[in-house]
Amino acid sequence: MKLNIALLAGDGIGPEVIDQAVKVSNAIAAKFNHEINWTPALTGAAAIDAVGEPYPDETHEICANADAVLFGAIGHPRFDNDPSAKVRPEQGLLKMRKKLGLFANVRPTFTFPSLIDKSPLKRERIEGTDLIILRELTGGVYFGVRGRKDNGNTAFDTMTYSRAEIQRLAKKGFEMAMKRSKKLCCVDKANVLEASRLWRETVQAMEKDYPEVEVSYEFVDAVAMRLVQWPKAYDVMITANLFGDILTDEASVISGSMGLMPSSSLGEKTKLYEPIHGSYPQAAGKDIANPLATVLSAAMLFEDFNLTEEAEAIRSIVNKSLAEGIVTEDLADGGKAYKTSEVGDWLAQNL
Amino acid sequence: MKLNIALLAGDGIGPEVIDQAVKVSNAIAAKFNHEINWTPALTGAAAIDAVGEPYPDETHEICANADAVLFGAIGHPRFDNDPSAKVRPEQGLLKMRKKLGLFANVRPTFTFPSLIDKSPLKRERIEGTDLIILRELTGGVYFGVRGRKDNGNTAFDTMTYSRAEIQRLAKKGFEMAMKRSKKLCCVDKANVLEASRLWRETVQAMEKDYPEVEVSYEFVDAVAMRLVQWPKAYDVMITANLFGDILTDEASVISGSMGLMPSSSLGEKTKLYEPIHGSYPQAAGKDIANPLATVLSAAMLFEDFNLTEEAEAIRSIVNKSLAEGIVTEDLADGGKAYKTSEVGDWLAQNL
Numbered sequence A, B: 001m002k003l004n005i006a007l008l009a010g011d012g013i014g015p016e017v018i019d020q021a022v023k024v025s026n027a028i029a030a031k032f033n034h035e036i037n038w039t040p041a042l043t044g045a046a047a048i049d050a051v052g053e054p055y056p057d058e059t060h061e062i063c064a065n066a067d068a069v070l071f072g073a074i075g076h077p078r079f080d081n082d083p084s085a086k087v088r089p090e091q092g093l094l095k096m097r098k099k100l101g102l103f104a105n106v107r108p109t110f111t112f113p114s115l116i117d118k119s120p121l122k123r124e125r126i127e128g129t130d131l132i133i134l135r136e137l138t139g140g141v142y143f144g145v146r147g148r149k150d151n152g153n154t155a156f157d158t159m160t161y162s163r164a165e166i167q168r169l170a171k172k173g174f175e176m177a178m179k180r181s182k183k184l185c186c187v188d189k190a191n192v193l194e195a196s197r198l199w200r201e202t203v204q205a206m207e208k209d210y211p212e213v214e215v216s217y218e219f220v221d222a223v224a225m226r227l228v229q230w231p232k233a234y235d236v237m238i239t240a241n242l243f244g245d246i247l248t249d250e251a252s253v254i255s256g257s258m259g260l261m262p263s264s265s266l267g268e269k270t271k272l273y274e275p276i277h278g279s280y281p282q283a284a285g286k287d288i289a290n291p292l293a294t295v296l297s298a299a300m301l302f303e304d305f306n307l308t309e310e311a312e313a314i315r316s317i318v319n320k321s322l323a324e325g326i327v328t329e330d331l332a333d334g335g336k337a338y339k340t341s342e343v344g345d346w347l348a349q350n351l
């Protein structure tokens, strides 16, 4: 197969972790006889510095014309504590998601046999966890009208959802549930929010089209609790943009390190793959960040092009690296800590 | 001291857990020579059934004229899956918070020596946790304009905050931090939301008035992760209504049972005390719910009237009951499970 992949390294540790995913993907291509064309493009603070815009049109063209996008991370602390900054890296991320129509963000949470005891949660609570949070990614309060009133003394953001937006996300959720354990949980705050009531109403109306799927409805606060209490109670979860943002970060704790969890973001035409961790600026340039979330995102990419064996090869070499202790410092636990690039090299060579 | 306390038992397990808090408070009053006048009033589904309104004016009068309000829980499943219900119990809760001006919701999270191993989190992660989430309770998306458009096919909610609302909450946060370890964390989503940027801007401007307090700013998604990873990293946290709702439920996992965490809700004039758990309808009427969160809420009440010794007496008898295994089934762990009322009796008798 021939794959054209747009390569958006972004900020902070983005470039370093992306490098390892490229190494591993190239090794896969060599082994399985595929051809990958990588087209790098600017995004985030890096793009602001270069062209004054966190998601330049040129980058959009490259992404829109690629078969898939591999994305690192975005964000820089110099913008975070400056509430008055006019252009911020995150705007690029949001613009990218919106313009590429990436409405379904797939964030799996699972455990690695050799890492279970690294989780802050007890083994018996998490062993065997295998859930997917399907987060709506191009709507909700991330994209509603926002602004100031009363001379800047009042700020507002609008959380908006249309039935159609909910339907297309829920459809993916039902389909995923059909391929898995046929359990779907709709997470909302319908006891307070009108948008959540529309979610519940819309998903309820779709239940009849998937008679085999058992659907439950839970409030986001209760889920924030149960997710760490009994993660095995969940399988496929669908939720709004903001709730998904919070719950997926929380869920990443289960696996033992945020440096491990991959994601895909799917639209009608474009597919994007990225680690769920952020740009981790304190570690940037130090060659210490964990590249596995990005490498596993590349595995999700292969999987989505029906290259299942390739995806499986990546996952099993990752498991092997963990079992053999070829890990970055976040997982080293007193043992030897490998560099980001060393882990990438090891994975590519041992595939 | 003479205390007039409005007693709002509410729905589900509310009446049962409230009964135990009353028993314990009366025992304290007898022991320390106080006089408590309890005035019961209707709220929640119970009030809807009786008078068609979840927070009747008569109840409001009673609360507004009391020295404090002791509250059970609100909510009934018959409303949750009916997105078209016009009157819901939760509206009563929100109306009550708003009309009583209870803008600051104080939700502490701590561990009990004898329960540490019951937490889903490992001992070394949580031992010594002692944090307070100060949740804004009368603003934000809970109270903004909401509704439908496009023939009901689009729903919206508005998240609004004014500088004054943020200031009065943050002031409480700074003051609390001054009495504790002088660390304050402002939790927001300033990389996306305008309301969060106003939070950050407002809190930053207040820093100079509290030069001794070390203030940090973190995104809510990162906090949802770190809160279970290293709860000891936090002390006083201030946050918006919705974020506080989610994070406090999540934090309750640390202590090992949601049935343990108390709260107070403070306004300029009124103070209200309630467990952070909900109405737990599956357990209603069975005399099995854990009453300790409500009993400990009563301890917070005494504390706020400067009856420190009284509050301490409640806390220490609660600790003793836990150590001696006088616990409800959620904590029994194979051992003997006491009834809700038996735990209440034991506490009152052994004070």
Ligand SMILES: CC(C)[C@H](C(=O)O)[C@@H](O)C(=O)O
Pocket (backbone or CB within 6 Å): A074, A075, A090, A093, A245, B191, B192, B221
């Ligand atoms: C950087 C930020 C805007 C982003 C989000 O909130 O969506 C991030 O937290 C994520 O989850 O991808």
Ligand SMILES: CC(C)[C@H](C(=O)O)[C@@H](O)C(=O)O
Pocket (backbone or CB within 6 Å): A191, A192, A221, B074, B075, B090, B093, B245
């Ligand atoms: C019942 C519900 C409306 C309420 C809230 O969201 O505030 C509850 O979850 C709480 O935290 O007190």
